[in-house]
Amino acid sequence: MKVTIQSFIAGIVLGAIFSLLNLPIPAPPNFAGIMGIVGIFTGFLIINQYNKKRGKTEVE
Structure with missing residues (x-):
């Protein structure tokens, strides 16, 4: 939540x-x-969840 507030303030x-x-x-x-x-x-979130269910990790 802190990052969200900081991002919002930076945007303002x-x-x-x-x-x-x-x-x-x-x-x-x-x-x-x-x-x-x-x-x-x-x-992005949909594919990320799909990959997690298949046991794949994110590309580093």
Whole structure:
């Protein structure tokens, strides 16, 4: 939970800096982009769980 809060605070700070410098935000500008990121993460988790059930470990 601590890492999540730190990441959120870092995002707020970076968002403020980008806004103050009048730079475009380095994040998806709409809901579809956010869902794409969520989809990538979900796909990773699904394959990771599948590999664990098969006894495979992550590539190092």
